[in-house]
Amino acid sequence: MLTKLPFKNLVNRPARSAALIIISAFLSFSVFGGAMVLSSLQIGLGSLRSRLGADIIAVPDKAARQNDLEAILIQGRPGYFYMDKENLDKISCIEGIEAVSAQYYLASLSAGCCSMPVQVIGFDPETDFSVKPWIQKSYKKQLNEGDVLAGANINAEAGENLRFYGETCKVAAKLDKTGTELDNAVYADSATVKMLMAAAKKKGVGVLEKNDPEKLISSVLIKVKDGYDVSKVSDEINIHLRGVTAVKTQNMISGIAQSLSGISEITNILMWAIRALALVIMAVAFSMMINERKREFAVLRVIGASRKRLAGIVLTESVIVGCMGGLTGVLAACVLIFPFGGLLEQKIGLPYLVPDVKTILLTAVSAVLAAMIAGPLTAAFSAVKIGRMDTGVILNSN
Amino acid sequence: MILKAEGISKRYFRNTNTANYFYAVKKTDLPLFRGELTAITGRSGSGKSTLLNMLGGLLSPTEGRVLYDGRDIYALPDKELSKLRNAFVGIVPQGQSALSALTVLENVMLPYYMYKKDGDIKDRAGELLERVGILSLANAYPNELSGGENRRLAIARALIHDPDIILADEPTGDLDDENTKTVLELLRAAADDKKAVLLVTHENDALSYADRVYRMNGGELTECEG
Numbered sequence: 001m002l003t004k005l006p007f008k009n010l011v012n013r014p015a016r017s018a019a020l021i022i023i024s025a026f027l028s029f030s031v032f033g034g035a036m037v038l039s040s041l042q043i044g045l046g047s048l049r050s051r052l053g054a055d056i057i058a059v060p061d062k063a064a065r066q067n068d069l070e071a072i073l074i075q076g077r078p079g080y081f082y083m084d085k086e087n088l089d090k091i092s093c094i095e096g097i098e099a100v101s102a103q104y105y106l107a108s109l110s111a112g113c114c115s116m117p118v119q120v121i122g123f124d125p126e127t128d129f130s131v132k133p134w135i136q137k138s139y140k141k142q143l144n145e146g147d148v149l150a151g152a153n154i155n156a157e158a159g160e161n162l163r164f165y166g167e168t169c170k171v172a173a174k175l176d177k178t179g180t181e182l183d184n185a186v187y188a189d190s191a192t193v194k195m196l197m198a199a200a201k202k203k204g205v206g207v208l209e210k211n212d213p214e215k216l217i218s219s220v221l222i223k224v225k226d227g228y229d230v231s232k233v234s235d236e237i238n239i240h241l242r243g244v245t246a247v248k249t250q251n252m253i254s255g256i257a258q259s260l261s262g263i264s265e266i267t268n269i270l271m272w273a274i275r276a277l278a279l280v281i282m283a284v285a286f287s288m289m290i291n292e293r294k295r296e297f298a299v300l301r302v303i304g305a306s307r308k309r310l311a312g313i314v315l316t317e318s319v320i321v322g323c324m325g326g327l328t329g330v331l332a333a334c335v336l337i338f339p340f341g342g343l344l345e346q347k348i349g350l351p352y353l354v355p356d357v358k359t360i361l362l363t364a365v366s367a368v369l370a371a372m373i374a375g376p377l378t379a380a381f382s383a384v385k386i387g388r389m390d391t392g393v394i395l396n397s398n
Numbered sequence: 399m400i401l402k403a404e405g406i407s408k409r410y411f412r413n414t415n416t417a418n419y420f421y422a423v424k425k426t427d428l429p430l431f432r433g434e435l436t437a438i439t440g441r442s443g444s445g446k447s448t449l450l451n452m453l454g455g456l457l458s459p460t461e462g463r464v465l466y467d468g469r470d471i472y473a474l475p476d477k478e479l480s481k482l483r484n485a486f487v488g489i490v491p492q493g494q495s496a497l498s499a500l501t502v503l504e505n506v507m508l509p510y511y512m513y514k515k516d517g518d519i520k521d522r523a524g525e526l527l528e529r530v531g532i533l534s535l536a537n538a539y540p541n542e543l544s545g546g547e548n549r550r551l552a553i554a555r556a557l558i559h560d561p562d563i564i565l566a567d568e569p570t571g572d573l574d575d576e577n578t579k580t581v582l583e584l585l586r587a588a589a590d591d592k593k594a595v596l597l598v599t600h601e602n603d604a605l606s607y608a609d610r611v612y613r614m615n616g617g618e619l620t621e622c623e624g
């Protein structure tokens with residue numbers, strides 16, 4: 001019966017218990033929610049970094065000046081630009097370069113699936129080191145001509161057809177979500193993308209008119225050998241190749257990394273403020289609650305409860321409150337954060353990728369634990385105080 | 399003699415002004431004997447409750463000792479004093495003293511389960527509730543009870559462990575004549591059953607049940623002869 005007393009005490013005063021539970025829910029909400037948002041952003045950035053995969057990307061001068069590359073890869077604005085294929089060979093001759101691979105960009109005017117234009121990104125299956133590692137997670141087979149792979153946000157399932165410039169392409173697979181704008185693109189190997197470029201030329205797409213698609217590439221992705229300085233290699237390219245600008249991917253990402261660290265900082269400050277506030281309010285609430293119940297505790301002393309017993313009752317109540325609050329907070333955070341993650345991504349304009357289930361569960365457990373520990377921690381002072389008081393004095397003070 | 403106060407006093411400070419103090423109970427000796435009902439009367443504020451609380455191990459005296467079977471109870475560690483109080487001392491505090499989260503029956507049984515997990519005390523609890531006339535309220539909660547019913551709950555609770563010593567602070571405070579008689583007879587029966595009973599009361603009728611009567615006046619205790 002004594003072991004049930006803390007429960008009964010909490011049930012006996014539902015409003016007061018609910019208030020305490022809500023306060024500790026704020027705590028676990030901030031621990032779990034904060035960690036989820038921050039790690040989703042971090043993972044998003046990591047995903048973008050590994051998807052770009054290259055140290056340097058070489059593009060035509062004009063595209064570099066207009067930031068077309070960033071528009072396509074990071075802001076998700078469809079576009080295209082081309083340069084001569086021989087630039088690929090020239091770059092591969094520069095010292096310190098480990099691997100090069102060409103990419104081809106084409107913006108569809110209207111695809112069968114989407115009201116908005118879709119970015120088509122072509123890669124060279126033989127040399128590619130950037131797209132393939134990612135693609136292989138969803139699609140291990142060889143791509144046939146006419147096959148495309150759809151980014152996670154493309155509104156078409158595997159097996160369905162998409163039409164670009166009058167050509168029909170089969171969606172061979174849907175790619176894993178990256179949380180970046182790359183999810184809005186369609187991927188194809190060089191054979192397919194060249195066929196699409198030829199079709200686009202027939203439809204009269206400006207830049208392609210005077211050129212043979214076979215001789216064009218859009219960009220060169222470059223991996224620098226270990227031990228070579230990425231900046232130096234990129235300078236070399238800029239000096240030796242006319243009409244080509246080498247862009248360090250680090251620079252492209254640094255803007256994102258910067259706003260990410262800004263957001264992280266604000267989120268952190270906010271979350272710690274909520275946590276500190278919740279702890280203080282909890283301590284005050286427990287102390288008030290115990291003061292209000294002084295007489296009840298005195299009666300327990302009268303019938304023979306030791307100081308330790310009283311402290312035990314107070315601490316058990318606080319653990320129950322912490323546990324229930326912890327679960328409530330995590331649940332509330334799940335309900336708020338997961339469905340609205342996409343909205344959040346749009347609003348802050350940063351790559352956002354939810355962590356895997358194991359990480360989520362672990363974070364949830366630690367958030368509940370944090371609230372569970374915070375309960376007795378904030379009640380400890382009151383528990384000690386309740387033990388110290390003079391029973392006779394309380395009994396007489398009515 | 400089972401419980402004995404040796405030269406105990408209690409000093410209180412008025413407000414926070416440390417220079418301004420007074421004695422709620424002046425240096426007092428008080429023995430309680432097995433088989434005897436001892437009564438204390440006195441005006442309100444004379445220090446009766448203060449003395450009773452000191453005897454019950456609930457309020458440490460400013461000076462003096464309280465001996466239970468020759469042991470100074472305030473020299474015991476808290477846990478031992480608590481266990482002693484639980485097992486051997488039944489206290490009826492002045493005023494409302496039920497736990498609001500528990501039913502009447504649970505309130506009465508709680509002292510029994512404080513240091514014991516097994517055993518069943520339900521029958522005895524029911525019996526005691528019957529004796530004090532609130533068995534029909536066994537499953538009610540204390541806030542549904544009248545003042546007098548709450549007093550009777552506290553009396554049943556104090557008796558649940560069949561304690562050696564019973565300290566009752568105005569147990570008949572809110573009771574009508576008939577219930578007052580029931581309670582006093584209950585305490586008298588306990589004394590006849592070799593318990594030491596201390597009764598603090600305003601009521602002169604109660605004194606006829608007592609073996610000894612003391613009067614408290616401004617913190618000073620004097621035994622009334624006859």
Ligand SMILES: Nc1ncnc2c1ncn2[C@@H]1O[C@H](COP(=O)(O)OP(=O)(O)OP(=O)(O)O)[C@@H](O)[C@H]1O
Pocket residue numbers: 393396410411412422440441442443444445446447448449492
């Ligand atoms: N904690 C305290 N601090 C200061 N003074 C106190 C304290 N407790 C009691 N007193 C004072 O000590 C005196 C004795 O109080 P006590 O409660 O023992 O009286 P009582 O005889 O039981 O009165 P009643 O019949 O009204 O219950 C009173 O004057 C009271 O105001």
Ligand SMILES: [Mg+2]
Pocket residue numbers: 446447448492567
């Ligand atoms: Mg009193």
